Amino acid sequence: MKTVDIIVPCYNEEDVLHMFYEETSKVVSQIQGYDFRYIFVDDGSRDKTFEILEEFGRKYDDVKYISFAKNFGKEAGMYAGLTYSDSDYVIIMDADLQHPPIMIPDMVKGIEEGYDCCAARRTTRKGEARIRSAFSRTFYRLNNKMTDVDLVQGAVDYRIMSRQMVEAVLDLSERQRFSKGIFAWVGFDTKWIPYENVERIVGTTKWSFRSLLKYAIDGITAFSIAPLRMVTGMGFFISVIAFVYIIITLLNTFISGIEVPGYVTTLSAVLFLGGIIELSIGILGEYIAHVYMEVKNRPIFIMKNTNFPLVKKTNDKGES
Ligand code: UDP
Numbered sequence: 001m002k003t004v005d006i007i008v009p010c011y012n013e014e015d016v017l018h019m020f021y022e023e024t025s026k027v028v029s030q031i032q033g034y035d036f037r038y039i040f041v042d043d044g045s046r047d048k049t050f051e052i053l054e055e056f057g058r059k060y061d062d063v064k065y066i067s068f069a070k071n072f073g074k075e076a077g078m079y080a081g082l083t084y085s086d087s088d089y090v091i092i093m094d095a096d097l098q099h100p101p102i103m104i105p106d107m108v109k110g111i112e113e114g115y116d117c118c119a120a121r122r123t124t125r126k127g128e129a130r131i132r133s134a135f136s137r138t139f140y141r142l143n144n145k146m147t148d149v150d151l152v153q154g155a156v157d158y159r160i161m162s163r164q165m166v167e168a169v170l171d172l173s174e175r176q177r178f179s180k181g182i183f184a185w186v187g188f189d190t191k192w193i194p195y196e197n198v199e200r201i202v203g204t205t206k207w208s209f210r211s212l213l214k215y216a217i218d219g220i221t222a223f224s225i226a227p228l229r230m231v232t233g234m235g236f237f238i239s240v241i242a243f244v245y246i247i248i249t250l251l252n253t254f255i256s257g258i259e260v261p262g263y264v265t266t267l268s269a270v271l272f273l274g275g276i277i278e279l280s281i282g283i284l285g286e287y288i289a290h291v292y293m294e295v296k297n298r299p300i301f302i303m304k305n306t307n308f309p310l311v312k313k314t315n316d317k318g319e320s
């Protein structure tokens with residue numbers, strides 16, 4: 001009997017948890033030869049999520065939960081689940097039923113076909129604001145151009161992974177985690193299963209446009225130094241132009257004497273260069289911020305409560 005841990009990050013999901021457990025259990029109980037268990041991660045919810053998980057823990061013996069000391073974000077939730085899982089396979093899925101449990105049998109089939117990973121890919125973005133979809137498409141295009149990881153359009157975090165792949169994912173011990181990139185970066189054979197976007201039935205999304213923008217910038221800076229190269233390139237390009245312009249101006253001065261007008265040219269040059277310098281400092285700043293957060297080496301999450309004896313894995317460096 002192979003074991004499968006289903007990791008479910010939850011943040012304020014009181015309305016949907018019962019339904020999630022019921023629906024998912026109905027599906028997985030039909031799958032022969034695998035023993036499914038849950039690891040719910042309560043990401044510092046402010047509603048009754050934790051109480052519900054406690055109740056699950058008492059009622060069902062396939063439920064484990066971890067609860068955080070505060071909200072650390074979904075990335076931390078997934079990471080915590082992976083750290084505490086010891087199963088042969090791991091499934092990561094959202095609590096809000098936007099990741100249809102009905103896809104689990106197909107995912108398991110993918111694993112049996114020999115894939116290391118089987119992941120869901122959204123084919124439609126029904127129910128999503130047009131501007132958000134456009135923004136997201138641009139992000140994918142930009143990201144794939146600038147980084148050496150190719151993100152698949154519409155790829156979501158809903159996936160099953162082999163133990164080997166999970167260990168690889170955990171080996172990337174960066175604090176600021178961008179899982180979409182990490183999953184792609186570690187490699188392994190992934191089978192993609194398309195599905196239609198499902199709207200949230202209850203509760204609301206925790207993503208604001210601002211947080212998405214931040215996520216996108218973090219994603220690119222975490223996997224690529226292309227923006228830094230761009231700054232270098234821009235500096236080089238502007239220097240060449242400036243050099244040529246200086247020569248021309250000097251020649252002009254020698255030939256026809258000093259011309260006083262030049263207000264517009266001077267002002268344009270100062271403003272333009274000012275803008276470029278600000279932008280460059282900003283880009284540098286993004287990377288320095290990353291370095292700063294990484295060297296602090298703070299824990300990715302802090303646990304407050306759990307219902308199972310913890311066997312937290314450590315990596316070679318002795319860090320957890
Ligand atoms: N989530 C979390 N911590 C957060 C935000 C979200 O654990 O800070 C969980 C949330 O409970 C859900 C999943 O991550 O299970 C996806 O969140 P959401 O539905 O808000 O995102 P969307 O589906 O809109 O991408």
Ligand code: MG
Nearest residue numbers: 094096098200
């Ligand atoms: Mg959702």
